Amino acid sequence: MSFDWWTLGLQTVNLLVLLWILSHFLFRPVSEIIAKRQAAATDELSHARAARAEAEAARDAAQARDAAVAARRAELLTGAQAEAESAKRQMLEEARKEVSKLRAEAQAEAQRRHAEAERALRDEAADLAVDIARRLLDRLPETTRSSGFIDGLAQAVAALPEQTREGLGAEGPVPVRAARELSDDETVLLKSRLAEVLGREIALAVTADPSLIAGIELDAPHAVVRNHFRADLDRIRQELLRHD
Amino acid sequence: MENPLSLESLFHLGPVPITEPVLVTWAILALLALGTWLATRRLSLTPGKLQTVLELFVTTIDAQVHDTMQREPARFRALIGTIFLFVLVANWSSLVPGIEPPTARLETDAALALIVFAATIWYGIAAQGLRGYLATFAEPSWVMIPLNLVEQITRTFSLIVRLFGNVMSGVFIIAIVLSLAGLLVPIPLMALDLLTGAVQAYIFAVLATVFIGAAVGEQTPSASASSSAKETRP
Numbered sequence: 250m251s252f253d254w255w256t257l258g259l260q261t262v263n264l265l266v267l268l269w270i271l272s273h274f275l276f277r278p279v280s281e282i283i284a285k286r287q288a289a290a291t292d293e294l295s296h297a298r299a300a301r302a303e304a305e306a307a308r309d310a311a312q313a314r315d316a317a318v319a320a321r322r323a324e325l326l327t328g329a330q331a332e333a334e335s336a337k338r339q340m341l342e343e344a345r346k347e348v349s350k351l352r353a354e355a356q357a358e359a360q361r362r363h364a365e366a367e368r369a370l371r372d373e374a375a376d377l378a379v380d381i382a383r384r385l386l387d388r389l390p391e392t393t394r395s396s397g398f399i400d401g402l403a404q405a406v407a408a409l410p411e412q413t414r415e416g417l418g419a420e421g422p423v424p425v426r427a428a429r430e431l432s433d434d435e436t437v438l439l440k441s442r443l444a445e446v447l448g449r450e451i452a453l454a455v456t457a458d459p460s461l462i463a464g465i466e467l468d469a470p471h472a473v474v475r476n477h478f479r480a481d482l483d484r485i486r487q488e489l490l491r492h493d
Numbered sequence: 494m495e496n497p498l499s500l501e502s503l504f505h506l507g508p509v510p511i512t513e514p515v516l517v518t519w520a521i522l523a524l525l526a527l528g529t530w531l532a533t534r535r536l537s538l539t540p541g542k543l544q545t546v547l548e549l550f551v552t553t554i555d556a557q558v559h560d561t562m563q564r565e566p567a568r569f570r571a572l573i574g575t576i577f578l579f580v581l582v583a584n585w586s587s588l589v590p591g592i593e594p595p596t597a598r599l600e601t602d603a604a605l606a607l608i609v610f611a612a613t614i615w616y617g618i619a620a621q622g623l624r625g626y627l628a629t630f631a632e633p634s635w636v637m638i639p640l641n642l643v644e645q646i647t648r649t650f651s652l653i654v655r656l657f658g659n660v661m662s663g664v665f666i667i668a669i670v671l672s673l674a675g676l677l678v679p680i681p682l683m684a685l686d687l688l689t690g691a692v693q694a695y696i697f698a699v700l701a702t703v704f705i706g707a708a709v710g711e712q713t714p715s716a717s718a719s720s721s722a723k724e725t726r727p
Contacts, residue, residue, distance in 0.1 A: 253500050253600055256512045260595070260604035267525065267579055268608075272571035275529040279551045280570065282536040282544075289538055325549045 338471040361476040375489050383462045386478055395427050396435050398464040402476040406467065413472045418451030423467040426458040428477060439465070500598060514595035521582050521595070550574075561699065562706035569705060572612055576605060577698035580698070584660055584690025588683065594690075597661040599653065606652040609701045610645070617708030626708065652700060659693050 406414065417423055431439065436455060444450045458466070464477020502510030532543055540548060554574045558566035583596045595601040617626040630641040663686040670679045 251499055252603075253502075253512060253700050255510050256515055256600035257603050257607075259509070259511075259515045260518060261607055262520055262599045263515065264575070264579065264604055264608055267522050268571060270522065270526045270573045271529060271575045271578065274526065274533055275547070276551060276554075276571045276574055278533045278536055278557075278568065279547050282538070282540075283548055283551065318513075357698070469507070488721060 256414045371489065375486040378489075379486060382478065382482055386463045389463065393428055393463070395429060395431055395463070395465060396438065398476045399435065399439050399442055402439070402465050402467060402474060403446045405474045405476055406443060407446040409472055409474070413469075414447055416471050417447060417467075417469050418449075420470055422452035422454040425453045426461060426466045426468065427455060427480075428457070428459060428461040428463050428465075430457045431455050500600070501538050512598075512600075513593060514598040514601050517586060518583070518595045518601065521579065521586060525578065525582065538695055556707065557699065558702055561702045562709065564706070564709065569616070569702065570703075572608075573698050573702050576609070576701055577694050578598045580605070580697050581691060581694035584694060585687060587660075587664055587686060587690070593664060594660055596656055596693075602653045602657045605656070605697065606649045609652060609704060610649045612701070613645075613704045613708045620709035629708070648700075648704065652697065656693055656697055659689055663689055698721050 408418070409417075425439070436453070439455075440450065440453060443453075460487055461477040461479045462482070464475075464479070464481075466480070469476040500512050500514070502512050503516060529662075533546055536544055537696050549569070554570055554577065555566040558564075558569050558573055562569070562708070567603050580596060583594050583601070585594075586592050587594045587597075596605075617629070620626075621629065630638050632641075667679045668687060670682055670689070
């Protein structure tokens with residue numbers, strides 16, 4: 250067995266050189282880059298923590314804002330609800346008043362229409378009654394439809410004021426309308442009865458007017474004396490309508 | 494067959510004979526220097542695959558040193574890492590045809606053990622002072638001083654002989670099998686030699702860590718690591 254001391258020395262030097270080389274080219278740069286990465290990671294972590302704290306603060310602020318907004322919203326909702334309730338009550342009150350007013354107007358309109366209808370019915374009934382009376386009187390004898398009214402006419406003329414009676418016939422023949430053409434006898438009777446009442450003879454201008462139904466009408470310029478059914482029925486009708 | 498214990502010089506540089514282990518060590522040295530220079534030229538905070546491997550290697554060395562010594566590993570990283578890397582590459586250089594690993598020679602192993610021995614004393618004195626370091630030889634009693642002194646020598650020799658014996662025997666066996674059984678038969682033995690080389694590199698580095706750790710301060714974790722390292726020895 251041999252041992253080469255030169256080789257031992259050279260190998261020792263070689264290993265020391267290798268130690269320096271690896272320390273310089275391998276271990277130092279690699280450990281430095283690891284340390285840098287750890288420092289960067291620590292720095293990033295601290296930044297992340299700061300960012301997280303900032304984000305949490307922002308989140309808290311946002312939550313506070315949300316809460317404030319929610320409170321404001323609730324307040325506005327409550328106010329809006331109260332306002333809506335008030336408006337609703339006011340609208341209901343107005344609607345109720347409007348309905349009452351419309352109802353009153355409708356009732357008044359209904360009453361007015363009812364009154365009009367009733368009045369129309371009464372007019373119609375009155376006209377019908379007059380028409381019935383006229384039809385019934387048409388069945389009476391012709392003589393009774395004129396001669397029977399002569400006395401009544403004379404009494405009515407007698408009831409006139411004296412001045413009016415004196416004026417009758419002063420301006421010419423007095424117009425007389427009868428329900429039909431008067432016969433000569435009836436004309437003579439009429440003249441005689443008027444002469445008795447007036448105390449003088451007056452001239453008469455007798456004409457036929459079937460609308461009188463029955464009776465005679467004296468149409469002087471200053472006085473009208475009616476004694477016929479037409480006038481009676483008109484009076485009855487006026488009375489009926491007046492009492493409605 | 495060549496005597497594995499004899500060493501012939503290839504040439505001389507002046508009076509200095511250059512032997513094969515020295516030449517192979519220079520080649521390994523150049524290879525590692527060039528490789529690490531190329532690998533660490535462009536280190537960045539976002540590592541690539543190669544940088545990740547380098548960082549994994551360094552952090553593993555750091556973790557091993559820290560676990561064994563219970564100390565900050567930065568001061569010991571370069572020495573332990575260099576020992577491990579050199580022994581590993583030297584052991585695995587046997588895969589190159591015609592190359593005998595430098596660690597199969599006593600001189601290389603002795604150089605390694607010498608460096609570990611010197612580092613033990615250096616770090617011990619640096620950590621505890623000269624008096625404190627010398628006082629560790631009288632622990633637990635002054636009676637133990639001779640035994641502790643002898644232990645310093647014997648454990649250094651054990652480092653030499655362990656590495657030399659394992660690597661040299663592997664090379665020797667492969668050479669014998671190769672001469673007897675032809676081309677392909679030694680391959681399983683070469684694979685086993687790879688494993689043995691890696692294990693020996695690890696053991697050498699761990700024992701160096703344990704010895705230095707014991708010198709910088711006797712601690713229970715160092716002792717337990719030492720015993721566990723010795724248990725893994727083949």
